Amino acid sequence: xxxxxxxxxxxxxxxxxxxxxxxxxxxxxxxxxxxxxxxxxxxxxxxxxxxxxxxxxxxxxxxxxxxxxxxxxxxxxxxxxxxxxxxxxxxxxxxxxxxxxxxxxxxxxxxxxxxxxxxxxxxxxxxxxxxxxxxxxxxxxxxxxxxxxxxxxxxxxxxxxxxxxxxxxxxxxxxxxxxxxxxxxxxxxxxxxxxxxxxxxxxxxxxxxxxxxxxxxxxxxxxxxxxxxxxxxxxxxxxxxxxxxxxxxxxxxxxxxxxxxxxxxxxxxxxxxxxxxxxxxxxxxxxxxxxxxxxxxxxxxxxxxxxxxxxxxxxxxxxxxxxxxxxxxx
Numbered sequence: 329x330x331x332x333x334x335x336x337x338x339x340x341x342x343x344x345x346x347x348x349x350x351x352x353x354x355x356x357x358x359x360x361x362x363x364x365x366x367x368x369x370x371x372x373x374x375x376x377x378x379x380x381x382x383x384x385x386x387x388x389x390x391x392x393x394x395x396x397x398x399x400x401x402x403x404x405x406x407x408x409x410x411x412x413x414x415x416x417x418x419x420x421x422x423x424x425x426x427x428x429x430x431x432x433x434x435x436x437x438x439x440x441x442x443x444x445x446x447x448x449x450x451x452x453x454x455x456x457x458x459x460x461x462x463x464x465x466x467x468x469x470x471x472x473x474x475x476x477x478x479x480x481x482x483x484x485x486x487x488x489x490x491x492x493x494x495x496x497x498x499x500x501x502x503x504x505x506x507x508x509x510x511x512x513x514x515x516x517x518x519x520x521x522x523x524x525x526x527x528x529x530x531x532x533x534x535x536x537x538x539x540x541x542x543x544x545x546x547x548x549x550x551x552x553x554x555x556x557x558x559x560x561x562x563x564x565x566x567x568x569x570x571x572x573x574x575x576x577x578x579x580x581x582x583x584x585x586x587x588x589x590x591x592x593x594x595x596x597x598x599x600x601x602x603x604x605x606x607x608x609x610x611x612x613x614x615x616x617x618x619x620x621x622x623x624x625x626x627x628x629x630x631x632x633x634x635x636x637x638x639x640x641x642x643x644x645x646x647x648x649x650x651x652x653x654x655x656x657x658x
Contacts, residue, residue, distance in 0.1 A: 333581060333615050334567065334624040334654075337608075338387035338590040339380030339430070342598040343368050343418065346402045347393025347437075349470035353500055353543070355535035356599050357393055360401035367396075367405045373421050376595060377428045383593045384658050386648050387433050387452070387626040388425035390418060391598075394437030394472040415443045422450035431644050433590075433626040435493070438472045441484040448488050449638035452627040452645070453525060455493030456481050461513050462506040466540065479513060486521025491631040495528025495569065498554055499546030507554050511561040518563055523636075525628040526567040526587055529554050531575055533600055551575060552583050559584030565630065573603040577614050588614075590626075622654050629653020 344367040347357040358365035377388055396402040397414050411417040414436075422432040431452040438456065439447075447454065458478050459467075467473035485492045496502075496510050511527070518524035531551055534541050551570075558568045569587040570580045577585055591605040606614065608623075615621045625648055627637060632653045637645055650656045 330620045333619045335588040336387050336590045337385045338389045340389050340595040343392040344396045346396040346399045348395040348398045349472050351470050352466040352539035360399050379594045381429045388430040389433050391435040431626050438481045449640050453491040457495045459497040460502045461510045462502045464501045466500040486523040491525045491627050492523045493526050499532035515562050524566050526569045528569045555580050555583045572606050
């Protein structure tokens with residue numbers, strides 16, 4: 329029997345690129361003085377959502393710089409839109425997505441329990457990259473990248489029964505032992521709460537103009553080794569995701585990768601803008617004849633079966649999901 333390799337179809341909505349962190353590898357963050365810094369207006373977001381719905385997407389991926397409200401200019405712009413709180417604005421954008429016909433998946437950085445509680449009923453799933461349990465030079469001047477803070481958010485999501493995505497960023501200065509520790513921490517949280525639906529093994533890619541622009545990316549052998557470790561450490565019900573626009577997934581599928589993440593027919597990867605998403609046809613070629621490619625929703629089938637979703641999004645899940653929990657044929 330062929331293994332099932334999954335993916336989702338989404339639109340990527342970068343609500344703002346202002347951020348409290350100063351990660352050495354990040355090309356997404358902009359200074360408030362930079363003419364390219366922004367906060368998307370409701371009209372901007374609506375246009376993206378409508379394009380996504382028209383292209384057959386099921387997921388609205390909302391992401392932004394972490395705790396942008398620490399930036400005065402951001403708060404001024406947010407208030408011009410009519411909000412004093414980022415979470416209140418994000419909640420309304422999620423409602424907009426639901427009304428247009430897309431399932432929200434928010435990835436807004438570290439959050440309090442209270443903020444997660446507000447967003448839970450408006451999301452099919454949520455996410456936060458752990459990246460590493462190690463304290464790394466790449467995270468200097470990045471208060472949100474303190475491992476304990478990120479672990480707390482992931483654990484709070486478990487307490488709230490939020491289907492959750494997390495992952496490791498490979499090649500930013502961590503050791504092989506650090507990766508094993510990170511995987512063990514993620515798995516222990518899942519064993520306690522059962523909420524980790526997927527773990528991303530994402531390779532660092534150098535970006536011009538960043539402090540790590542000349543830092544070499546990890547070798548394919550390191551990615552293979554990490555996927556092998558993830559398969560051995562993580563519970564069998566956790567999907568191992570690899571990004572198909574950053575690495576050719578064929579070999580990693582042979583080593584245990586089971587998901588190719590979200591691809592978008594309408595929006596670029598705003599975190600890695602130089603790496604285009606593959607098409608669904610290209611994904612099928614990548615998977616080849618050794619596996620069966622299936623489209624999923626941002627909430628995995630087993631969490632649909634368990635009822636880990638709210639009444640607010642039930643109609644969309646019923647619209648999109650077949651009896652097996654995967655995407656109905658378009």
